[in-house]
Each structure stands twice: as structure tokens, then as C-alpha cells.
Amino acid sequence: MAQIEEERIDAGRGSESIADLAEQIRRFHERTERHEQIIRQMQERITELQGDQVQALLKPALVRFAGLHAQASDAEAEAIERGEHAARDLAFFRTAIEEALALIDLDxxxxxxxxxxxxxxxxxxxxxxxxxxxxxxxxxxxxxxxxxxxxxxxxxxxxxxxxxxxxxxxxxxxxxxxxxxxxxxxxxxxxxxxxxxxxxxxxxxxxxxxxxx
CATH class of the missing domain: 2.30.22.10 (Head domain of nucleotide exchange factor GrpE)
Structure with missing residues (x-):
């Protein structure tokens, strides 16, 4: 009987150890998930900052493209009013500018x-x-x-x-x-x-x- 009692006590201790181990594993996973979330947020922020820097570098050129687009649009409207064939070429130029800006996700x-x-x-x-x-x-x-x-x-x-x-x-x-x-x-x-x-x-x-x- 004493041996059976000792085996039962050992089994109980083993169950507690397993429960403690499971709890430690659960906490480890929680910490790992939090760390991964922080890393993802940092990566997203770095990507955002890099994108802002790229946009800042490209903005003068983009503004110039927008100006050319406005000039082409005005010239196209004037050519249409005068009935000139150049309106078709100007429309093609305006569309080409829009397609070029769309390549860098500008709409x-x-x-x-x-x-x-x-x-x-x-x-x-x-x-x-x-x-x-x-x-x-x-x-x-x-x-x-x-x-x-x-x-x-x-x-x-x-x-x-x-x-x-x-x-x-x-x-x-x-x-x-x-x-x-x-x-x-x-x-x-x-x-x-x-x-x-x-x-x-x-x-x-x-x-x-x-x-x-």
C-alpha cells in the first residue's frame, strides 16, 4: 500500500510539473508573439519612412510631370476648339503621362x-x-x-x-x-x-x- 501511495504522489507531482511546463510554454509563446508584433510594427514603420523619403525625393519630378499634364490638357482643349488634328497627339501625350505616373501607383x-x-x-x-x-x-x-x-x-x-x-x-x-x-x-x-x-x-x-x- 505504501508503494502505491508513493507512486500516486509521484504521479501527482509529475502532473503538476507537466502543468507548470505547459504554463511556461504558453507564456513563452505569448512573449514570442508580442516580440514578433513589435518587430512587424518596426518593419512597417521603417517601410513607411523609406516611402516618405522616396516620395520627398521624387516630388519635384512628379510636380513637373503634373505641370506637363496640365499644359497638354489645356493645349488639347484649345486644339479641339480650333478643330486642329494636333488634339489627337496632345491627348496621346496626356494619356502617356497618366500611364507613367500609374507605374508608381499615382492616380x-x-x-x-x-x-x-x-x-x-x-x-x-x-x-x-x-x-x-x-x-x-x-x-x-x-x-x-x-x-x-x-x-x-x-x-x-x-x-x-x-x-x-x-x-x-x-x-x-x-x-x-x-x-x-x-x-x-x-x-x-x-x-x-x-x-x-x-x-x-x-x-x-x-x-x-x-x-x-
Whole structure:
């Protein structure tokens, strides 16, 4: 019996040792997972910083490409108005610039006349007053198209646009609302209007008689 009891005690100790070992292994895996997560975050941050550095180095060239794109777009529009065959060549040049920028994941922000002004994607270079309230804060003209990296939170090259700003017309700004008395007089019958007019003139007549005396 004593031997059986000792074997049972040893088995219990062995089970506790196994449980302790399992707990140590679990903690080891948790620490390893945390360390791997930290390493992944550091790698992502390094990649992000490297990307920012590359973008900073490329930005002058990208801005130049965006300027060429704007010149080609303007020249194409003018050629279309004049009916010149050069419009086709200019359109090909503009498309080639867009395809070249797409190779480095730069896509157009699609700035266009009539769309709402978006401060995150557009840069307003000028403001044009308009009496039309519905045109307020919309794009009046695109000077230079903007470009942004795919899935990026910031726009690499904001579009340069001219926007509308609503301003009330002079005649609208000088409108004076009629008083309640004037409204009542206008809505009354002609006879009442005449009596009201006489009553309004009576104090003035009385005052003039007093001055003569």
C-alpha cells in the first residue's frame, strides 16, 4: 500500500510539473508573439519612412510631370476648339503621362468643373464670386490635375483649382421687409386705405397749424 501511495504522489507531482511546463510554454509563446508584433510594427514603420523619403525625393519630378499634364490638357482643349488634328497627339501625350505616373501607383484625383471643393484633394488658387447659391464651393476651373498614391491618406500633388463663392446680388442684399402696419394697409380695402392715409396725415396738419399761430 505504501508503494502505491508513493507512486500516486509521484504521479501527482509529475502532473503538476507537466502543468507548470505547459504554463511556461504558453507564456513563452505569448512573449514570442508580442516580440514578433513589435518587430512587424518596426518593419512597417521603417517601410513607411523609406516611402516618405522616396516620395520627398521624387516630388519635384512628379510636380513637373503634373505641370506637363496640365499644359497638354489645356493645349488639347484649345486644339479641339480650333478643330486642329494636333488634339489627337496632345491627348496621346496626356494619356502617356497618366500611364507613367500609374507605374508608381499615382492616380488622378479626378478634379473636374462643377464638383464640390475638397480641401484634402484640391488647392484653391483663386475664388470667383457668383450670385448662384448652388455653385458655392464648387470647382469653376481646373488649373492643374492632382495625383495621389493608391490607398494613401494624403494627396501627393493636390489639384490646383479655381472655386466659386456665393455672394448675394446688390438688389437682393438691399431688400427691406415691409412692416406689419404696411402689410395690413396693403391688404385692406381701398376705402380703409384712404381713411388710414388721412389719419396718418392729420397730426402733421395739426402741427403746421400750431406753428402758424
Amino acid at each position: 488622378s484625383v479626378a478634379a473636374a468643373v462643377g464638383i464640390p471643393f475638397d480641401p484634402a484633394r484640391h488647392h484653391a488658387t483663386a475664388v470667383v464670386a457668383t450670385p448662384a447659391r448652388e455653385l458655392d464651393q464648387t470647382v469653376q476651373r481646373v488649373i492643374r490635375q492632382g495625383f495621389a498614391y493608391t490607398d494613401a491618406t494624403r494627396t501627393a500633388i493636390p489639384a490646383q483649382v479655381v472655386i466659386f463663392r456665393y455672394e448675394a446680388a446688390d438688389d437682393e442684399a438691399q431688400i427691406v421687409e415691409p412692416t406689419a402696419t404696411e402689410v395690413a394697409i396693403d391688404e385692406a380695402s381701398p376705402a380703409v386705405q384712404d381713411e388710414t392715409a388721412d389719419a396718418l396725415q392729420t397730426p402733421a396738419s395739426g402741427a403746421s397749424e400750431g406753428e402758424e399761430q
